[in-house]
Amino acid sequence: MRTLHIIGTLNPASGGPAAAVSMHIEFSRPGHVSEAVTLDDPASPFLKNFAYPVTALGPTPTKFGYNRRLVPWLRENAARFDNVIVHGLWQYCGFATWRAYSGKVPYFVFVHGMLDPYFKRAFPFKHFKKWAYWIAAEYWVLRGAVNVLFTCAEEERLARKSFWLNRWSSVIVPYGSRTPDVDLAQSAADFHGRFPDLQGRRYLLFLGRIDRKKGCDLLIDAFITTAANDPQLDLVMAGPDETRWRPQLEEKLRRAGLSHRVHWTGMLSGTQKWGAFATCEAFILPSHQENFGIAVAEALSCGRPVLLSDKVNIAPEILADHAGFMEADTLQGTTNLFLRWMKLSQAERERMGANALACFHSRFDMKVNVSVFNDLLETAAHLQSNEHLASASG
Structure with missing residues (x-):
């Protein structure tokens, strides 16, 4: 089974989402093969440190992350993947995935805390601007996902308070860290x-x-x-x-x-x-x-x-x-x-x-918790395979 992770940046300094990609790939089950596509500059030094394939389509000059190469790349490579995971919200990555894969390749969206109502309180003007993007794009990205992934029940509960227009299929994916791999x-x-x-x-x-x-x-x-x-x-x-x-x-x-x-x-x-x-x-x-x-x-x-x-x-x-x-x-x-x-x-x-x-x-312990994540991917891939078989036989 092949999985594609889509993320704006894999720079370790960017925080949790980048670490999540590496941990989910590291602790995947045998038979799971993963890679990532990012909007990073291919010359970024940190890209040399990953043990899995990374395609960097940058440099990408804007914070939104618009990159005209992303949708064509996703469409050209769609047949290689059984599952896709989009990491984070409010960037072009999610919208591009929806454009390229909606109804064709099962994709998940890992929210990574980006729907917490704290941002609504702390940055009301920015939240007002996000409403326009929510209605035009982000709401549809989440609604089209197989599942929207949260790390705990409290995160999922709070996410519903950010926008009254919300409709998606939620799953709680236990999260964590690796044990120290050093002395x-x-x-x-x-x-x-x-x-x-x-x-x-x-x-x-x-x-x-x-x-x-x-x-x-x-x-x-x-x-x-x-x-x-x-x-x-x-x-x-x-x-x-x-x-x-x-x-x-x-x-x-x-x-x-x-x-x-x-x-x-x-x-x-x-x-x-x-x-x-x-x-x-x-x-x-x-x-x-x-x-x-x-x-x-x-x-x-x-x-x-x-x-x-x-x-x-x-x-x-x-x-x-x-x-x-x-x-x-x-x-x-x-x-x-x-x-x-x-x-x-x-x-x-x-x-x-x-x-x-x-x-x-x-x-x-991520070695244990990642099993729930792997189960989701296998179920989605199995359902997609059955749909293809039914379509071919029909």
């Missing part, structure tokens, strides 16, 4: 080799984009408020600063005299990323919207408790497993996350770490 002790050494100032320091880890949606300002403000309660506890801010917001956040720390206790690493990947997880005390994410959060699952896979806002959709499951804390996505809520962690004894922290690892294996 964590060596990864910790690699991490400390690059950031020697963190050797022997206790710290909480934020790993993600330096972005308002992630609540980075809440993190900085709450750390300033609580830092004196635990003078030995630092904060690591790991991730790309695409909006150039970091200087404003650093200025707050400078005025508070705490610059030396907050460490900015930039984007981490490979062994250094796993080293950051392995040497932190806990992972913290006060996001205003998070349909899943791969970094949350990665932290759990290293046995690290997670301190989350109530807008991270998988936070209730983690709370039920006593693998972390959950508070509101406000300054007071984020302050509470710091204070609650600081008040724990070492034994309580270790017990929560053991719960975190158990939570990962029972809920978020």
